[in-house]
Amino acid sequence: MRDVYILGLGQTEVGEHWETSLRHLAWMALDAALKDAEIKTPDALFVGNVLAGQLSRQEHLGVLIADFSGLRGIEAATVEAAGASGGMAARQAYLAVASGMVDTALAVGVEKFTDTVGSRATAALTSATDTDWEAAQGATPTAIAALIMRRYMHEFDCTVADFAGFSVNAHANAKTNPNAMFHNTITAEAFAKAPMVADPVNMFDTAPDADGAAAVLLIGADALGKLGLEPSHPLVRIAGSAVATDSLALHDRPDPLFFRAANLSAGRAYKQAGVEPKDISVLELHDAYTVYAALSLEAGGFAPRGMGWRMAMDGGISLKGRTPLSTFGGLKARGNPGGATGVYQIVEAALQLRSEAGANQVADPHWALAQCLGGAGATAVTHILQRMQKV
Amino acid sequence: MRDVYILGLGQTEVGEHWETSLRHLAWMALDAALKDAEIKTPDALFVGNVLAGQLSRQEHLGVLIADFSGLRGIEAATVEAAGASGGMAARQAYLAVASGMVDTALAVGVEKFTDTVGSRATAALTSATDTDWEAAQGATPTAIAALIMRRYMHEFDCTVADFAGFSVNAHANAKTNPNAMFHNTITAEAFAKAPMVADPVNMFDTAPDADGAAAVLLIGADALGKLGLEPSHPLVRIAGSAVATDSLALHDRPDPLFFRAANLSAGRAYKQAGVEPKDISVLELHDAYTVYAALSLEAGGFAPRGMGWRMAMDGGISLKGRTPLSTFGGLKARGNPGGATGVYQIVEAALQLRSEAGANQVADPHWALAQCLGGAGATAVTHILQRMQKV
Numbered sequence: 001m002r003d004v005y006i007l008g009l010g011q012t013e014v015g016e017h018w019e020t021s022l023r024h025l026a027w028m029a030l031d032a033a034l035k036d037a038e039i040k041t042p043d044a045l046f047v048g049n050v051l052a053g054q055l056s057r058q059e060h061l062g063v064l065i066a067d068f069s070g071l072r073g074i075e076a077a078t079v080e081a082a083g084a085s086g087g088m089a090a091r092q093a094y095l096a097v098a099s100g101m102v103d104t105a106l107a108v109g110v111e112k113f114t115d116t117v118g119s120r121a122t123a124a125l126t127s128a129t130d131t132d133w134e135a136a137q138g139a140t141p142t143a144i145a146a147l148i149m150r151r152y153m154h155e156f157d158c159t160v161a162d163f164a165g166f167s168v169n170a171h172a173n174a175k176t177n178p179n180a181m182f183h184n185t186i187t188a189e190a191f192a193k194a195p196m197v198a199d200p201v202n203m204f205d206t207a208p209d210a211d212g213a214a215a216v217l218l219i220g221a222d223a224l225g226k227l228g229l230e231p232s233h234p235l236v237r238i239a240g241s242a243v244a245t246d247s248l249a250l251h252d253r254p255d256p257l258f259f260r261a262a263n264l265s266a267g268r269a270y271k272q273a274g275v276e277p278k279d280i281s282v283l284e285l286h287d288a289y290t291v292y293a294a295l296s297l298e299a300g301g302f303a304p305r306g307m308g309w310r311m312a313m314d315g316g317i318s319l320k321g322r323t324p325l326s327t328f329g330g331l332k333a334r335g336n337p338g339g340a341t342g343v344y345q346i347v348e349a350a351l352q353l354r355s356e357a358g359a360n361q362v363a364d365p366h367w368a369l370a371q372c373l374g375g376a377g378a379t380a381v382t383h384i385l386q387r388m389q390k391v
Numbered sequence: 392m393r394d395v396y397i398l399g400l401g402q403t404e405v406g407e408h409w410e411t412s413l414r415h416l417a418w419m420a421l422d423a424a425l426k427d428a429e430i431k432t433p434d435a436l437f438v439g440n441v442l443a444g445q446l447s448r449q450e451h452l453g454v455l456i457a458d459f460s461g462l463r464g465i466e467a468a469t470v471e472a473a474g475a476s477g478g479m480a481a482r483q484a485y486l487a488v489a490s491g492m493v494d495t496a497l498a499v500g501v502e503k504f505t506d507t508v509g510s511r512a513t514a515a516l517t518s519a520t521d522t523d524w525e526a527a528q529g530a531t532p533t534a535i536a537a538l539i540m541r542r543y544m545h546e547f548d549c550t551v552a553d554f555a556g557f558s559v560n561a562h563a564n565a566k567t568n569p570n571a572m573f574h575n576t577i578t579a580e581a582f583a584k585a586p587m588v589a590d591p592v593n594m595f596d597t598a599p600d601a602d603g604a605a606a607v608l609l610i611g612a613d614a615l616g617k618l619g620l621e622p623s624h625p626l627v628r629i630a631g632s633a634v635a636t637d638s639l640a641l642h643d644r645p646d647p648l649f650f651r652a653a654n655l656s657a658g659r660a661y662k663q664a665g666v667e668p669k670d671i672s673v674l675e676l677h678d679a680y681t682v683y684a685a686l687s688l689e690a691g692g693f694a695p696r697g698m699g700w701r702m703a704m705d706g707g708i709s710l711k712g713r714t715p716l717s718t719f720g721g722l723k724a725r726g727n728p729g730g731a732t733g734v735y736q737i738v739e740a741a742l743q744l745r746s747e748a749g750a751n752q753v754a755d756p757h758w759a760l761a762q763c764l765g766g767a768g769a770t771a772v773t774h775i776l777q778r779m780q781k782v
Contacts, residue, residue: 001491021523044634053444057514058522060473063636063652063769067643073655075634076770077479078471082451088468092483099490100392101632123448131449132412241492243435243466245454252458261454264464378454379467 004097005224006236006385007104008037008217009347014181014335016114017211022056023068025213026110029340030069033106033215038229042217043102044075048089048109049339050082054124055116065108075102081243082128082374083288085109086214086342087381093218094241094383103223109340110213121209125338128375130249142206142289144250144376146198149291152257153200156306160200163290164191165312166325167204167332170287173319174329176359181210181335207288207330212337214344236350239367240269240384248378257306259292261380262299262371269369269382270301277301280384281365282352283323284345286373287330296371297325300382324362327352342372346383353387395488396615397627397776398495399428399608400738405572405726407505408602413447414459416604417501420731421460424497424606429620433608434493435466439480439500440730441473445515446507456499466493472634473519473765474679476500477605477733478772484609485632485774494614500731501604512600516729519766521640533597533680535641535767537589540682543648544591547697551591554681555582556703557716558595558723561678564710565720567750572601572726598679598721603728605735627741630758631660631775639769648697650683652771653690653762660760660773661692668692671775672756673743674714675736677764678721687762688716690771715753718743733763737774744778 010032017025026047034040047061058064062076075096081088086109093105113121126135129144153159168188174180186204194202218238224231244264247253253260270276277300285300287293294308302323303311311317317325328334328348331341349368351357371382401423408416417438425431438452449455453467466487472479477500484496504512517526520535544550559579565571577595585593609629615622635655638644644651661667668691676691678684685699693714694702702708708716719725719739722732740759742748762773 050450051444053442053515053518054448054450056522057445057518057526059441059445059471059518060520060639060765060769062472063639063765064521066636067639067769071636072638073635073651076472076636077483077634079483080450080469080471081453081467092468092470092486095483095486095490095492098492099486101486101489124444127444127448127450129451130455131447135448243468244464245457245462245467247463248451248454248458260464374451374454378451378458 001098002100003221004094004218004238005221006216006238006350007219007231008033009350010036010215011179011344011347012213013179014210014212014337018115022052022058022110022112023064025211026065026108027069029213029215030106030108033217037217039104039217041071042074042104042106044096044105045071046089046092046105046107047078048085048343049078049111050080050085051111051124051338055121056112081379083338084342084372084374084379084381085339087372090216090343090346090383091241091243091381094238097218097220104217104219106215106217107343108213108215109343111338111340112211113209113338114211133249142198142201145289145291146201148256148376149200152291155257158309161192162309163205164188166287166290166293167191169312169317170326170330170332173327173360174333177328177334180329180333181208182333201289205290207332207336210335210337212335212340214340214347216343216346234354235388236353237386237388238383239386240273242268243381246378248375250376259295259299259377261377262296262373265380265382266300266371269384273384275367275384279367280369282327282349282362282368283325284349284370285325286371287326287332288336319360319362327360327362342381345370345372349385353385392489393491394612395485395609395629396612397607397629397741398610398622399424400741401427401606402570402735402738403604404570405601405603405728409506413443413449413501413503414455416602417456417499418460420604420606421497421499424608428608430495430608432462433465433495433497435487435496436462437480437483437496437498438469439476439734440469440502441471441476442502442515442729446512447503472770474729475733475763475765475770475772476730478763481607481734481737481774482632482634482772485629488609488611495608495610497606497608498734499604499606500734502729502731503602504600505602524640533589533592536680536682537592539647539767540591543682546648549700552583553700554596555579557678557681557684558582560703560708561717561721561723564718564751565724568719568725571720571724572599573724592680596681598723598727601726601728603726603731605731605738607734607737625745626779627744628777628779629774630777631664633659634772637769639766641767650686650690650768652768653687653764656771656773657691657762660775664775666758666775670758671760673718673740673753673759674716675740675761676716677762678717678723679727710751710753718751718753733772736761736763740776744776
């Protein structure tokens with residue numbers, strides 16, 4: 001299996017793109033990644049998306065986006081795993097390049113939420129849960145997160161206010177990310193008093209559904225020379241790539257406070273990359289809810305069980321902390337454009353390793369971990385990235 | 392890149408499965424394929440599906456099906472490319488195994504259409520077209536096929552009756568396929584007089600939307616020994632695997648009578664496999680409409696431009712003909728369960744190469760080609776299979 005590098009990065013602003021169509025939004029990110037990579041036509045395109053079928057009545061996004069982007073003819077497909085769709089698109093691109101079948105592959109994550117009224121968008125989002133056993137009973141993703149958070153608070157003796165650090169950190173980092181949805185600062189006091197969405201998940205606890213697109217161009221290590229490329233940015237290697245699953249329905253899990261899929265996929269990725277949690281200098285986790293950030297830290301080996309929330313309390317996750325988390329604002333403040341989110345995470349982690357993160361730069365990072373989740377942690381996709389010297 | 396074999400095959404009956412849920416239907420095919428392969432837990436699962444989000448309000452099928460099938464923990468994702476979703480799931484499974492990242496991967500295609508009233512199902516199906524430019528103007532997949540057929544008849548001087556051979560052949564072959572939706576014989580005379588669906592596409596010209604699931608288990612050649620497997624069925628090798636795209640909207644094509652994606656993907660697959668059209672002894676093409684069968688024959692190099700329809704007139708596509716087509720009934724008579732169709736094609740082609748096709752067996756086949764299309768040929772996935780001696 002050959003080495004795979006990230007050669008190109010692209011992203012749009014995250015927010016409300018009412019005047020830009022789905023295909024146009026995808027093209028903006030895709031075009032930026034191709035220009036960044038100095039490549040005209042990739043061999044393959046994998047699109048991460050969750051809701052275009054339900055919200056825009058448009059399936060078949062692979063060819064839609066390839067065609068609109070002037071790439072007619074290339075291999076193209078859509079990959080879906082709910083909130084983990086973006087990471088899964090990157091995973092497919094990685095497999096395609098690693099196999100040697102293609103030299104270059106683009107992963108593009110794209111989502112348009114905000115053209116649709118909230119209730120319809122929430123109904124569509126809920127199709128990421130177990131429809132027959134959860135959604136049909138009235139559960140929404142936020143309601144399920146609330147169940148998990150309530151139980152976490154009970155088991156590990158903490159309060160809503162104890163989760164504030166995650167959101168405060170996310171907003172602090174988003175402030176200097178020009179692509180972030182939110183640029184406002186929030187305080188721990190404001191967090192503790194925020195109106196409830198689904199008790200105990202409050203307004204400042206949950207990530208905003210948003211529109212956006214992000215893209216990464218992957219290339220086989222030996223294809224750089226073959227294609228006569230001289231990268232103008234530092235190369236980033238995909239050192240680990242892994243997917244795992246848990247039960248889809250929360251009530252089927254022996255321990256609802258353990259993100260088993262996140263744990264399994266991180267473990268597989270560590271093994272492939274030959275690193276441990278302590279080697280990771282940049283962390284992009286699926287902080288759709290603060291309790292998911294805590295549980296992801298625990299599943300990934302960054303905190304003992306029941307202690308994830310403490311990492312956010314003592315500054316350990318800030319840009320200058322031991323384990324910088326959500327360095328561009330995370331889902332919470334950069335925004336959560338569904339199937340694009342996992343690709344944003346990889347773009348942001350790669351910018352850090354390239355030392356191109358500007359005001360959000362973490363000091364001298366060598367390894368980064370990006371992990372996205374589908375449903376309440378039912379699917380987890382983990383990528384470990386490594387900074388390379390120029391080849 | 393290592394060789395990839397097909398080790399297990401599974402399928403359900405195609406038809407109306409009102410009393411079986413989507414996950415159960417998928418499990419039936421998956422379980423059959425695992426038993427056939429004598430494997431308990433595959434490393435990865437790729438699900439081909441188009442419409443569960445729109446018709447069943449259920450996305451996230453990868454983990455849903457893995458979980459329900461007792462495979463919690465494994466890698467799982469959904470792959471979508473409209474009518475080509477099944478072939479695309481097999482393609483992803485192939486890439487995963489070929490890369491060496493996993494030793495075994497399951498591709499499962501599953502679709503449930505018939506729980507839903509026809510108009511809603513048709514609206515959902517139409518999301519495989521270009522929604523903004525085709526569906527929004529009132530075009531349905533069948534209306535688009537009718538435009539193509541009308542133009543074909545005009546350019547190549549033939550009539551509706553001249554397409555009868557495809558449907559007559561498909562029904563003749565389905566008669567002895569226990570998993571087929573239709574077991575009735577139809578005659579050329581009945582075809583010529585059938586009521587119109589979208590003139591000139593008639594009742595006997597178009598494939599029925601159906602429920603069904605099919606599965607293939609792929610394994611790396613060197614993993615057979617590693618896992619201590621002694622296959623009890625003849626092995627089939629995936630000698631070629633390729634995907635290509637065209638414009639999504641029909642009106643954007645310079646030549647609406649040339650399936651460019653089918654031509655490109657077949658060409659790439661021939662090149663990888665080192666074979667030519669004349670070497671192929673079994674052909675499973677995307678005969679959702681007879682004119683698509685004709686255009687696929689032409690794009691694949693089996694007939695000159697404008698001559699595809701003639702192959703069906705002279706018996707050349709029957710089980711004993713030069714190029715047996717739709718050997719278990721094809722989309723037309725086995726039935727067209729959307730995202731499962733491409734996997735059914737591969738299962739059927741592999742049964743032929745194993746000499747396990749029973750009454751539908753083609754004499755001594757060495758190579759088979761299975762090709763599925765998304766939209767009006769906008770996406771094409773081609774697999775070329777080779778019969779192997781037992782390893």
